[in-house]
């Protein structure tokens with residue numbers, strides 16, 4: 206809410222006490238890289254003074270601390286935190302993240318615009334400022350069955366919502382290059398405004414064309430060379446460190462004093478266990494400074510550069526006229542928040558408790574066909590088999606070709622060769638599709654794991670070496686309204702219910718953390734070698750990330766952009 210100009214001016218001049226004063230600290234100025242001693246005076250949600258002594262009706266002592274602008278996660282799917290937006294707020298804001306720019310395409314792929322409305326409603330109630338980019342690819346391609354379809358006109362109707370920035374990641378980059386009419390209609394509708402990108406491995410003239418179409422950011426760069434080309438061609442590069450996509454090591458060498466105005470930080474998909482064990486953007490800042498990235502460059506990417514890249518002129522600096530998004534730190538290299546203000550409000554337990562809940566949506570969203578072991582038979586007479594090769598810490602996969610000799614017209618998993626079956630079961634009640642393929646890299650020796658978090662169409666995906674356990678896990682997901690399940694020998698070993706659209710829990714984030722630990726332990730007990738098996742599982746179904754994926758409609762050769770089996 207805008208403060209009266211007379212209050213801003215009188216409090217900024219020190220003629221009357223400010224509403225709140227942070228006393229005795231020093232401000233890290235991200236333009237010059239210098240620190241400015243003095244109080245910070247705040248009127249409502251706005252900073253009105255720095256670098257001087259102020260009186261305040263309320264005074265917080267921050268002596269000995271350094272104040273930096275609140276952190277901005279420039280691209281994430283809050284659904285991937287596995288908790289509701291208000292629980293995400295309570296989990297992450299105390300770590301210094303005061304703005305989250307989300308793309309609700311996960312829930313939108315399950316329940317359509319109602320899912321976007323749910324996030325827009327939540328954004329009016331959180332302590333942090335949740336901004337929304339409107340989901341551009343629901344479904345991500347025509348090679349999958351989603352629970353909903355969103356065309357340009359539905360997005361245009363939401364365009365002027367105060368929490369909306371622009372169009373979310375244009376993942377259908379082949380559709381841009383092939384000038385798909387539906388894709389061009391969305392680009393046209395948001396032309397001249399903010400359009401996020403998603404163009405993994407795209408380079409050269411095709412990248413030129415993709416950017417010329419008005420697309421401004423990239424978070425899918427997974428190498429310094431790829432990121433450099435995209436920076437040089439005018440994109441803002443968002444360095445991503447999620448629970449599966451971990452690009453910080455590869456990309457942070459590019460982050461310097463010179464490039465930091467054009468680079469930002471994001472998480473894309475990060476679950477509560479990783480947030481608890483390592484952190485969120487604070488983890489990225491801590492790690493990068495530990496690697497020798499200049500301190501102002503790291504904090505600039507986390508705040509000022511992000512604000513400017515997304516047109517958020519009211520934030521990104523601790524300076525008069527800016528939103529009072531402030532993080533107080535004892536040690537810039539440690540980046541452990543001692544105090545966080547979001548819009549002038551302390552991110553305290555009381556502030557989180559005072560928020561009004563948002564009614565959950567997407568209940569009862571799993572409407573899958575009944576399945577049995579026979580549903581997951583792989584019938585074929587040809588030994589040559591396309592196999593999805595998992596790359597740990599990446600959502601890119603390899604397109605492997607293996608000899609899997611059929612026995613009696615059927616191909617089986619072969620744990621000795623790390624060959625498991627993977628199946629996708631359509632669960633939106635549309636067609637009951639079931640596709641079966643093979644995957645290498647989970648290390649699974651027994652049983653099965655399954656999930657309704659299955660980017661981005663969020664059907665049921667199951668990986669297993671026992672078809673009966675795959676059927677048990679998939680059936681259990683229908684019973685618990687979606688989530689994660691580990692099953693072996695006819696028994697469910699561990700599970701996490703995600704009843705909000707089959708994507709988010711209604712439990713506190715601490716409970717979800719604990720359940721994830723049990724699930725990871727149960728999966729490890731079956732031989733799984735991946736650090737983050739469930740998010741890795743969730744991405745083998747995403748047909749806009751090279752190279753071989755599987756949807757409910759079959760195996761997808763992403764480079765050829767076609768279903769191959």
Ligand SMILES: Nc1ncnc2[nH]cnc12
Nearest residue numbers: 282450473474600660661
């Ligand atoms: N959740 C997601 N959806 C689409 N593309 C992604 N790339 C990384 N995370 C993604």
Ligand SMILES: [Mn+2]
Nearest residue numbers: 280282374473
């Ligand atoms: Mn994304």
